Amino acid sequence: MTTLGAVFRPQVPPERLRAVARLADDVGLEELWLWEDCFLEGGISTAAAALAWTERVRVGVGLLPVPLRNVAVTAMEAATLYRLFPGRAVLGVGHxxxxxxxxxxxxxxxPLTLLREHLVALRALLRGERVTTDGRYVNLDDVALDWPPPADAGIPVFAGGTGPRTLRLTGEAADGTILTASTSPDGVRRARGLIDEGRAAAGRTEPHPVVVYLLAATGPDAVARLRAELAAEGLESVPDLGVAGDAGAVAKAVQRLAEAGADSVILQPTGDEPDPEAFVRFTAEEVRPLVP
Structure with missing residues (x-):
């Protein structure tokens, strides 16, 4: 079954997060995703708050920019979230x-070297290993977490990517991949192929979930808002990006991405979405029943 979620965009003031997260929990939304975009809201702080305010919804951060973070700090914060909220936190890193x-x-x-070094060290630290490495960017001397996640937790580390080399790297060194809303169904197919090339090169055979954001708008001005956002991103000429319309139209767009290889589709409201709570309710109560 395709996992369906929604984004709480950092363009929304952080004081709105509590109401949105609690609503997501109440209406049965599977996943609520947060972003650490400069210079808006912190990914770990918002994730911790959203997890503390809720009981069941999974909270993803997609993604934490690795140039901003020492890998030991990323590992400490990730391990803390995973231990406090078992099975409910999902973290992704990227350029x-x-x-x-x-x-x-x-x-x-x-950036590619940095991401590779960060991923290798981060996954090792979260496995409870003691790490010494002298890389171009990541340098650790006998570092181990005192409070790693449980050894049998199987904590996944996702990575975001767009270019071919990064997508191959996510297949090789990450446990899952996050694709932006600028990815069409054909783009998902191409990304899957590149990810699989990386997995094959590394001899990895375990499942590798792919998360795709889908820009979505609903309501009387949905088409205009979608077009405006695509134009602002310089994507108005790219076919099959985004969807505007009712639950049926959105569900069909979700299914196209799923058929192309997406395991999770996360609905991304436009930056000027007038009612984030209504968007979450729309996702969970109207779109979810229409998605296999």
């Missing part, structure tokens, strides 16, 4: 937006 990384003096000369 981050390079212009933003430049603004804070954290832009890496080789």
């Amino acid at each position: 981050g937006v390079q212009d933003w990384m430049g603004q804070v003096g954290a832009r890496a000369e080789s």
Whole structure:
């Protein structure tokens, strides 16, 4: 079955998160995803709050920009969330937006090398291993977590990617991949192929879930809002991106992504979505019953 979720976008003030998260829990939303976009809201702080305010909804962070974070800090925070809220936290890491990384003096000369080193060290630390590594960007000297997740927890580390080399890397070094809303169904198929190339190169055979964001709008002005957001992102000429309409139209768009290889489709409201709570309710109560 395709997992269906929704994004709480960081353009919404953080004080709105409590109501949205509690509603997501109440209406049976499977997953609520958060973003750590510069310079809006912190991914770990919002995830911890959302998890504490709820009982069952899974909370994802997609994604934490690795240039901003020492891998030991990422591991400590991830392990804490996983132990406090077993089975309910999902964390993804990635390059981050390079212009933003430049603004804070954290832009890496080789983002791919940094992400690879971060993923390898992060997954090892979360497995409870003691790590010593002297990489180009990641340097650890006899580091181990005192409170790692339980050894049998099977904690997945997701990574975001768009380009071919990064997608191959996610297949090789991550446990799942996050694709942006600029990914069409054909793009999902291509991404799956690249991810599988990376998995094969690393000899990995375990399942590798793919999460895809789907830009969605509903209501009387849905088409105009969707078009405006795609135009602002320079994506208005890309076919099969986003969906505007009722639950039936959105469910069909979700199914197209699922048929292309998405395991989870996360509905991403437009940045000017007027009612985030109503969007969550729409996702859980109207779209979910129509998605196999």
